[in-house]
Amino acid sequence: MISNISLVTIYCLDQDSTRDFYVNVLGFEAASDVTMGEFRWVTIRHPAQPELEVTLMTPGPPLDEDAAAFVRRQLEKGGMGGLGLRVEDCRKAHAELVAKGVTFLQEPQERPYGVEAVMRDNTGNWLVLVEPREFAG
Template identity: 75%
Template sequence: MITNVSLITVYCLDQDRARDFYVDILGFTPRTDITMGEGFRWVTVSHPSQPELELTLMTPGPPLDADAADFIRRQLEKGGMGGIGLSVDDCRKTYEELSAKGVTFLQEPSDRPYGVEAVMRDDSGNWLVLVEPREFTPESFA
């Protein structure tokens, strides 16, 4: 039986820079940083309030074939990769704090039927959505 989601891959262009962004800018905790085999590096971080869910910061490469790795690298370089959603208690305040740290935002905080949302980029071009959730119903979207 599946009990939870424990690992999500976030592709990056540079594992050191990605780890520093998630740890130093976003406040995640470093978890694993080991080299396995021929230069394959396993780097993970997690949020302090959700340690059971780790983000694997992985450069495009094996086990992907060369064409797939190149495609992901090109998507990262042009900012075309999806990302993750991050819950926040105050989206506008978090936006101000992260903007002051130099984070690039694609969308300032905006009211949505499900809460307040802002969209930012990590240092590899992945987009991350900050959401201050609120109760909603299907009618909220009408």
């Protein structure tokens, strides 16, 4: 049966600049970069979780043109979700990323499940930073 999740996809408008953002700003590492005809497969992964790769996909095939245009519009207006990223200290991570020029939609906030902040990547996807704690219900 299924043993784990090995691949997730984030849409972006420019694979190079998005890869650079995740690698140079967030600390991920470049994984695959393969061109197959007109299609380019670009992935990143976090060094602490190398079995999970994130595909940086531009809106296009296998999406039809209407769907690809919709995704592009959503990216351009910041309407796409992205990833939840676990951090040890959300306030410290927030301060470090603000110093690197990252845009935050929500400052660190106490939640029943931990401390959470919401940021944008360079394409407009929102990413949630979570410093988890045991949820008491």
